[in-house]
Each structure stands twice: as structure tokens, then as C-alpha cells.
Amino acid sequence: MSQLDATPDELPGGLWTIYYNGLARCNNAISACENAVGVEEDALAQYNAEAHFLRAYYMHWLWKFWGNIPYFEEDLESPYFARQYTADEIYAEIIDDLDFALEGDKLPMDVSGADEGRATKAAAMLLKARVVMYQNDESKYAEVLADMNAIYESGDYSLVDFASIWTREGEFCDESIFEVNHLPGEYGGKTWGDGWTGFGTNLPAFISPNELNGVDQLSGSSVYKGGWGFGPVRPEVLDIYEDGDDRMSASINHFADGTYTPRFQNTGYFMAKYAARTGYNEPPGDVDLNYENNLRIFRYAEVLLNAAELIVVHGVAPVGELTAEVAINEIRDRAGLDPAAPTAELVKLERRREFLGEGMRFWDLVRWGEASTLTENLPEYSSNRTWASTKKYLPIPQSEIDKTEGEFKLVQNDGY
Numbered sequence: 001m002s003q004l005d006a007t008p009d010e011l012p013g014g015l016w017t018i019y020y021n022g023l024a025r026c027n028n029a030i031s032a033c034e035n036a037v038g039v040e041e042d043a044l045a046q047y048n049a050e051a052h053f054l055r056a057y058y059m060h061w062l063w064k065f066w067g068n069i070p071y072f073e074e075d076l077e078s079p080y081f082a083r084q085y086t087a088d089e090i091y092a093e094i095i096d097d098l099d100f101a102l103e104g105d106k107l108p109m110d111v112s113g114a115d116e117g118r119a120t121k122a123a124a125m126l127l128k129a130r131v132v133m134y135q136n137d138e139s140k141y142a143e144v145l146a147d148m149n150a151i152y153e154s155g156d157y158s159l160v161d162f163a164s165i166w167t168r169e170g171e172f173c174d175e176s177i178f179e180v181n182h183l184p185g186e187y188g189g190k191t192w193g194d195g196w197t198g199f200g201t202n203l204p205a206f207i208s209p210n211e212l213n214g215v216d217q218l219s220g221s222s223v224y225k226g227g228w229g230f231g232p233v234r235p236e237v238l239d240i241y242e243d244g245d246d247r248m249s250a251s252i253n254h255f256a257d258g259t260y261t262p263r264f265q266n267t268g269y270f271m272a273k274y275a276a277r278t279g280y281n282e283p284p285g286d287v288d289l290n291y292e293n294n295l296r297i298f299r300y301a302e303v304l305l306n307a308a309e310l311i312v313v314h315g316v317a318p319v320g321e322l323t324a325e326v327a328i329n330e331i332r333d334r335a336g337l338d339p340a341a342p343t344a345e346l347v348k349l350e351r352r353r354e355f356l357g358e359g360m361r362f363w364d365l366v367r368w369g370e371a372s373t374l375t376e377n378l379p380e381y382s383s384n385r386t387w388a389s390t391k392k393y394l395p396i397p398q399s400e401i402d403k404t405e406g407e408f409k410l411v412q413n414d415g416y
Contacts, residue, residue, distance in 0.1 A: 001394075004374065004385045008398035008416055015065060016397055022058035026051045027073055049106035053119040053127070056097035060131050063090045064363065067393040068413060081408035087393075091135050098128040102147075110156035116172040116181070122151045123178035126298040129306050134367045141316045148307040149320040151177075157300040159334040163250040165296065166273045168280065177298040184292040189285015200290030204276035207231045207357075214259025216272075218249040225276040227288065229263030232270055233357075234381065240353060246336045251356045265381050271357035296358070304331055305351050313344045366392055390415025 001012065029051035033044055062069050067087035076082055085093070101107060107121040125147035132140045151157060157174060164170045172179065183199035190198035208227030215222045233252050241248040253272040274293050281290045304327040310316040311324040318324065328342040331350055340346060348368070352361060365371040374387045395416035404410045 002385070003383065004387060004391050006394050008395040008401070008412065011394050011397060013397040013399065015061070016400060019058045019062045023055060023062075023072075026055035026058065027075070030055070031074070045104075045106040049101040049124075050119040052097040053101040053107070053124045056094045056101070056124075056131075057127055059090065059094050059097070060127065063087060063094060063131075064134065065394050066396055066413065068411070069396075070408075070410070079405075081404055081406075083408065084410055091131065091137075094131050095128070095140075098124055098131070102128070109151070109154050117179070120177065122154075122157065122303075123298055125151060126177060126302055126306075129302075133306070133309070134363060136367060138314070141310055141314055142319075145307060145310045145316050145322075146319050148303045148310070149322040151300075151303045152307070152322040153320055157303070159300060159304075159330060162246050162334060165299070166250065166293075167277075168292065171294045175300045176296060177300060177303075179297055180295040182292050182294055184280065184282045185285040185287070185290035186282040189283060190289040191286050192289070195289065198285055198290060200281060200285070200292060201295065202289045202291070203274050203295070204280065204291040204293050205288035207271045207274060208276040209255050209260035209270055210263050211261040212255065212259060214255045217254040217256055218252060219272075223277050224253065225278055226260060227276045229260070229266070232263075232265055232267045235267055235269055237269070237356070240349065242337055244336050245353065246334075247353055247356070251353075265383070267381075273357050301331060301334075301354050304328070305347070305354060308342050308347045309351070312342050312347050388415060 006012075030048060033048040033051065036044055059071070067090070068084060069090060070082040071085045071090060071093060072082040101119070101124045102121060105121075107119060107124060109121045111118050111120055125144075128140075129144045129147065132144050157177060160170070160173050160175045165173060165175060170176075171181075180201075181199075182201045185198065185200055188198045190196070190200060190202075204225075205227035207230060208225060210226060210229030212224065212226030216224055238248060238252065249272070251272055253270045253275055254268055255270065257268065274295070276291060277293075280292050281287050304322075307322050308324045308327040308331075311318055311327075324342040324347075325339075328347060328350060329339045331354060332338070332340060335353070348364075351364060355361070362371075362374075365373065371391070372387050374385060377384045390413070393413045396410055396412055401410045401412065
């Protein structure tokens with residue numbers, strides 16, 4: 001995927017299966033809500049809203065990866081085919097689900113205690129913002145900005161010390177709006193023979209240096225463990241940070257030559273937020289597959305940066321107390337930086353600094369129309385790639401096309 005050379009026969013097709021399973025399960029949950037008897041009304045409304053939020057979440061990934069995809073809301077009859085929607089039609093379905101979840105007070109703005117990890121109104125608002133802004137749907141920008149202001153004025157969330165977010169103690173912190181709750185192997189560990197059993201993640205192993213025996217040079221920390229050595233950070237990324245920016249050492253690790261075994265595209269710099277840490281996985285199960293690092297999906301920082309972008313870059317009139325100056329300088333103050341005027345260039349740069357390693361950058365470049373910067377031929381990084389507008393979407397898996405026929409025959413995305 002990093003080389004932009006996926007083919008219908010060679011691509012991460014598992015994503016297709018995973019998110020369509022999610023869609024089907026949400027459909028079942030929504031059907032159960034519609035047919036339930038003897039369930040307290042408020043609880044039933046909450047369950048229904050949660051299922052609609054999750055369906056929108058799963059579909060938004062299928063939509064971003066593939067665009068023009070099958071969609072269904074009820075069990076399919078034999079031969080189990082569904083109509084292929086256009087990307088714009090899928091967008092409309094996602095918005096419908098999110099509007100349903102947001103209507104009224106079916107979801108709380110925040111949760112705590114045993115409810116941590118459940119969907120909230122704030123999470124649905126942020127998902128709607130991501131989808132609307134990726135679609136460049138100007139007709140809904142004002143709605144989205146009003147949602148960001150509602151989260152801001154609720155007082156339920158706040159920025160915390162940046163480095164603390166990524167530790168065990170930082171899970172479900174005051175900045176967390178939605179996160180995936182991974183658990184270590186002691187709760188049921190995954191093995192290489194059974195990767196779907198258990199609750200841990202292999203992400204920390206994936207991004208940490210291979211056979212590590214050294215200390216992070218940026219923070220001086222020795223808490224990190226070795227992993228598989230993939231997804232390194234390029235050295236020039238350090239230059240995007242101003243002097244004194246606390247986010248740099250919390251986002252990037254640097255290990256000296258000789259303290260690990262280099263792997264593909266090695267630079268010596270690695271992603272730090274989800275790095276493998278000592279004591280974050282336990283047997284049973286295979287250690288590398290069972291880290292407990294929660295995946296932070298939505299953070300309060302995104303509320304502020306969305307607002308700043310909508311106001312400064314897209315010209316939406318400010319709503320309530322949340323101005324672009326307030327938003328951008330809350331972000332900068334937390335990072336240890338002086339206040340600055342919120343220009344379009346700075347808003348985009350702060351977004352890059354804030355979310356480094358969190359899977360945001362590619363989608364931002366695409367929606368801003370700046371993805372041509374991905375084109376490069378850099379032998380030192382074993383990277384030779386060319387951006388084209390058709391690369392916005394992956395090719396539909398050929399194995400899925402081969403399963404369909406007649407009026408339901410899947411049509412391949414342009415460019416493949």
C-alpha cells in the first residue's frame with residue numbers, strides 16, 4: 001500500500017471481509033432492536049444508536065478504501081448478492097446512520113467506569129466530521145463545526161499531557177473520545193494458529209525495532225521492547241516540529257545503530273505512540289500478538305483541529321466560543337509552544353504534528369487535493385511510487401468480483 005501498487009490480486013483483502021462482517025453484525029443488532037420486547041425504552045434506543053454508529057464506522061472504512069461497494073441492511077437471500085453502490089451513495093448511507101445516532105439524546109456525550117469503550121454522541125460527531133470533510137461536502141461544514149463546538153462547550157473532554165496518552169495509565173483519559181480496548185494475553189491470548197481468538201493487538205510488535213537491545217535516544221527511555229521492525233519514520237519528519245515541541249519525542253523513537261537488526265526501509269527512527277513496551281503483554285498466547293495498547297480512534301485534539309480547519313481553511317463562520325485562535329493555541333500550548341496566528345498552512349502542519357503515526361496523513365492529503373506529493377523515486381528508502389487520482393481507491397478484490405454474476409456483477413474501480 002505504501003508503494004501505491006496494489007492490484008486486484010495483491011492487496012489487503014482481509015479488510016473487505018472484516019468490515020463486511022461488522023456491517024452484517026450491526027444489521028443483526030439493529031434488527032434485534034426493532035423486534036425487541038420487554039426492553040427498557042431508553043436502553044433500547046441507546047443500543048440502536050450504538051449499532052447505527054458502528055455500522056457507519058465500518059462502512060466509512062470500506063468507503064474510504066474502495067468507494068464503490070455493495071451495501072445491504074438486511075440478511076441477503078440466496079445467492080447472497082447485493083447491489084454495488086457508488087461512493088456518493090455510500091456516503092449518503094453513512095450520513096443517515098450518523099444522523100440517526102445523533103438525533104435526540106439516545107447517546108450520552110461522555111461515558112465513564114464500566115461504560116468506557118461504548119459509543120458516545122461525541123464519537124458520532126467526530127466520525128461525521130471525518131466523513132463530511134473527506135467528502136468535501138461544503139453543505140454540511142456548518143453542521144460539523146456546530147458539533148465540534150458542542151463537544152467543546154460540553155466540558156466533558158480536555159487535553160492532557162501528550163506523552164501520557166499512550167501509556168496504560170492514559171487509556172480512557174480525559175482526552176479520549178473513542179478507543180478500541182485491547183487486553184493482554186492473560187484474558188485469552190491469540191496464537192499464530194488462531195489469530196481471531198483473544199483481545200490483544202500486534203501493532204506494537206509490527207512497528208518496533210527488530211531484536212532491540214538499546215535505549216531510545218530521544219527520550220532516554222528503556223521501557224521499549226523489540227518487534228518486527230516495520231513502518232519506520234523518515235528522519236526528515238523530525239524537521240516538521242518546532243524546537244521544544246513535546247509531541248516529537250512522544251511520537252518518534254530513535255535507536256542507535258547496532259542496538260537492533262535493520263529491516264525494510266530502515267531509518268533508525270520508529271513510531272513511538274504504540275511502541276512495544278515491557279509488561280504490556282502476557283501469556284498465554286504468542287507474545288507479539290497480544291499487546292494491550294488501546295487504539296485511540298478519536299481524541300479531543302481532533303475536535304480542536306477540525307474546528308480550526310473548518311474556520312481557517314474552508315471559511316466557515318465560527319460557532320459559539322470555539323474560534324480558530326482558541327483551537328489552534330490550545331493545541332500549541334499543550335505541546336509547549338508559543339501562541340501563533342491560525343493560518344491555513346499552520347492548521348495543516350499542526351494536524352500533521354499532532355496525529356503522526358495515527359493513520360491520518362494519507363486521508364488528509366487526499367481530501368486536500370495534495371496527494372501528488374506522494375510521488376517519489378527514492379532508492380535510499382526503497383520507494384518508487386506514482387500518485388494518480390485513481391489511487392484514491394484500492395482495486396476491488398478479484399476474488400470478490402469472481403463470486404458475483406448477472407446484475408450484481410461487481411465493476412472494478414477505475415485504473416485497475
